[in-house]
Amino acid sequence: MTDLIAALRGILPESGLITDPVERTAFERDWRGLYNHPALCVALPQTTAQVSDIIKLCAQHGAAIVPQGGNTGLVGGGVPSPDGKQIVLSLNRMRQIRELDLLGDTITVEAGVTLQAVQEAAAAAGRLFPVSLGAEGTAQIGGVISTNAGGVQVLSYGSMRAQVLGLEVVLADGTVWDGLRALRKDNTGFDLKQLFTGAEGTLGIITAACLKLYPAVTARATALAGVASVTGALKLFQALRAEAGPALTLCEFISGAAMDLAAGYVPAGRAPFTAPAYVLTELSAHGAGQDVGGALEAVLAAALEDGTAAEALIAQSGRERADFLALREAIPEGELREGGAIKHDISVPLSKIPEMVAAVETLMADTYPDCRLSVFGHLGDGNLHMNVRPPVGQSLAGLTDRKATITLAVERLAVALGGSFSAEHGIGQIRLPGMTAHKSTVELGLMRALKLALDPQNRLNPGKVIPKDTNTNA
Numbered sequence: 019m020t021d022l023i024a025a026l027r028g029i030l031p032e033s034g035l036i037t038d039p040v041e042r043t044a045f046e047r048d049w050r051g052l053y054n055h056p057a058l059c060v061a062l063p064q065t066t067a068q069v070s071d072i073i074k075l076c077a078q079h080g081a082a083i084v085p086q087g088g089n090t091g092l093v094g095g096g097v098p099s100p101d102g103k104q105i106v107l108s109l110n111r112m113r114q115i116r117e118l119d120l121l122g123d124t125i126t127v128e129a130g131v132t133l134q135a136v137q138e139a140a141a142a143a144g145r146l147f148p149v150s151l152g153a154e155g156t157a158q159i160g161g162v163i164s165t166n167a168g169g170v171q172v173l174s175y176g177s178m179r180a181q182v183l184g185l186e187v188v189l190a191d192g193t194v195w196d197g198l199r200a201l202r203k204d205n206t207g208f209d210l211k212q213l214f215t216g217a218e219g220t221l222g223i224i225t226a227a228c229l230k231l232y233p234a235v236t237a238r239a240t241a242l243a244g245v246a247s248v249t250g251a252l253k254l255f256q257a258l259r260a261e262a263g264p265a266l267t268l269c270e271f272i273s274g275a276a277m278d279l280a281a282g283y284v285p286a287g288r289a290p291f292t293a294p295a296y297v298l299t300e301l302s303a304h305g306a307g308q309d310v311g312g313a314l315e316a317v318l319a320a321a322l323e324d325g326t327a328a329e330a331l332i333a334q335s336g337r338e339r340a341d342f343l344a345l346r347e348a349i350p351e352g353e354l355r356e357g358g359a360i361k362h363d364i365s366v367p368l369s370k371i372p373e374m375v376a377a378v379e380t381l382m383a384d385t386y387p388d389c390r391l392s393v394f395g396h397l398g399d400g401n402l403h404m405n406v407r408p409p410v411g412q413s414l415a416g417l418t419d420r421k422a423t424i425t426l427a428v429e430r431l432a433v434a435l436g437g438s439f440s441a442e443h444g445i446g447q448i449r450l451p452g453m454t455a456h457k458s459t460v461e462l463g464l465m466r467a468l469k470l471a472l473d474p475q476n477r478l479n480p481g482k483v484i485p486k487d488t489n490t491n492a
C-alpha cells in the first residue's frame with residue numbers, strides 16, 4: 019500500500035494527504051468514540067476530478083474508500099472498519115457554493131459545505147434552507163444527503179431527500195455522473211439521485227448537490243409546554259396541526275428525564291419549569307397575514323383550559339427562543355458527557371407512540387431496572403430516540419454484555435408496531451444486526467443487487483449498511 023500512497027502524492031498537494039497517525043486520529047474516530055480503527059491515509063481532494071482520480075488509483079491498488087463529511091454521524095458509517103486497508107476520503111476541502119438561483123429558488127453547493135453555511139447563504143439571499151439539526155455547524159451537505167438526515171423540521175419541509183434536486187456523483191470506477199439538474203419536474207426514467215441519497219457512501223461519492231430553497235420565515239412563535247405524558251403531547255400536537263397546518267414546523271417531545279439531563283448543559287442550568295414531560299413547538303409564517311403568535315396562543319390557552327397542558331411558556335424574544343431550542347439540542351451532548359447511552363432511533367405510526375413508549379418502559383422496569391431511559395425526539399414524525407443510559411456512576415462500557423440484547427428488544431417492539439428500527443440516523447456499522455434481524459429477504463436481496471451493479475468490487479464503504487450474506491459470504 020506504500021505504492022498507493024506514493025501514487026496519491028502524485029495527484030494531491032501536500033496538504034491534501036494525511037498519513038501521520040496523530041493527524042489521522044480525528045478522521046478515524048467517530049463522534050461518539052465507539053469506533054476507532056486506523057486508515058491507510060486520509061485524502062482531501064479539492065475538486066471532483068481529484069475525487070475521480072483517487073477512486074481510480076484505489077481501484078488499481080485494491081484499496082477501499084470510506085467517504086467522510088463532518089464525521090458527526092451516529093452509526094459509525096463514516097469511519098474505517100477494522101481491517102486497516104481503507105482510505106478515508108474527506109470532502110472537507112470541497113467548500114464552494116457554486117450557484118444560488120433566486121428565480122429557481124435553488125442553491126448548488128459542493129459536498130463539503132456545512133449545513134449551517136447553506137442555511138446562512140440562503141438567509142443572506144432572503145431565503146430559507148429548512149433542514150436543521152444539532153450538528154449543523156459541522157455536518158456537511160454530502161454527509162447530510164448520504165444519511166438522508168431529518169432533524170427538527172421534517173414535519174413541515176420533509177427530510178433531506180425532499181430537498182435534493184440534483185447530484186454530482188463519482189461512481190465506483192471513477193466515472194463522474196453529472197446529475198446536477200435544478201428541475202422540479204423530471205420524469206425521465208429512474209430517479210437516480212434518490213439512489214445515492216441515504217446510501218451512506220456505499221454506492222458513490224457525492225461531490226456536489228443542487229438543493230431547494232424556500233421563502234424566508236417572516237415570523238415565528240415558539241413555546242415550551244408541560245404535559246403529563248406522551249399521550250398528552252400527542253393531543254397537543256394534533257391541536258397544533260389542526261390550527262396551523264404546514265405552519266407547524268417543529269414539534270419535539272422531551273421526557274422529564276431527558277429534560278433533567280439537558281438542563282445541566284445549558285447556561286441557565288435548569289428548565290424554565292418542571293413537568294413530567296415537555297413539548298417544544300414552533301409555528302412559522304412565510305408571508306404577511308399569518309398570525310402564528312395568535313394561533314399558538316389560542317392552541318395553548320385551550321390546552322391549559324382542558325388540562326392537556328399544565329404549564330406553557332411562549333418565547334418573548336429571540337434569546338428566549340434560542341434558550342428553549344438549546345434545551346432540546348443539549349440532550350445528545352448531555353448523554354455523551356454523562357457516561358454515554360445505547361441510542362435507539364425508532365419510528366412508529368403516530369397512533370402507536372403511547373404503546374411503544376409504554377412497552378419500552380415496561381421492558382426497562384422488568385428486565386433492566388438499573389438502567390435509565392431517556393426519551394426525546396421528533397414527535398410529529400413518529401420518531402423518538404429511546405435511549406438507554408447506564409446505571410448511575412457507570413459508563414456505556416458497563417453495559418457491553420447487555421447492549422445488543424437491549425437494542426434488539428427495543429427494535430423488535432418498534433418493528434412489531436409497524437415501525438422502523440432506524441428512522442433518521444441510518445445503518446452504518448452499528449445497525450447492521452438490525453438489518454439482518456428485521457429486513458425481509460426480498461429487501462436485502464434488492465439492496466445487494468444494487469450494490470453489486472454499482473460497486474461490483476465492493477470498494478465503496480464496505481462493511482456498512484448491507485450485512486454480509488451468510489449464504490454466499492459476500
Ligand SMILES: Cc1cc2nc3c(=O)[nH]c(=O)nc-3n(C[C@H](O)[C@H](O)[C@H](O)COP(=O)(O)OP(=O)(O)OC[C@H]3O[C@@H](n4cnc5c(N)ncnc54)[C@H](O)[C@@H]3O)c2cc1C
Binds near residue numbers: 049088129156166
Ligand atoms: C449532536 C448531534 C445531533 C444530531 N441530530 C440529528 C438529527 O436531528 N437528525 C438526523 O438525521 N441526524 C442527526 N445527527 C446525525 C448526523 O449529524 C447526521 O447524520 C449528518 O447528516 C451527518 O453528516 P456528516 O457530514 O457529519 O456525515 P459523516 O458522519 O461524515 O458521514 C455520514 C455517512 O455519510 C457518508 N458520506 C459522508 N459524506 C459523503 C459524500 N460526500 N458522499 C458519499 N457518502 C458520504 C459517510 O461515509 C457515512 O456513511 C446528529 C448528530 C449529532 C452529533
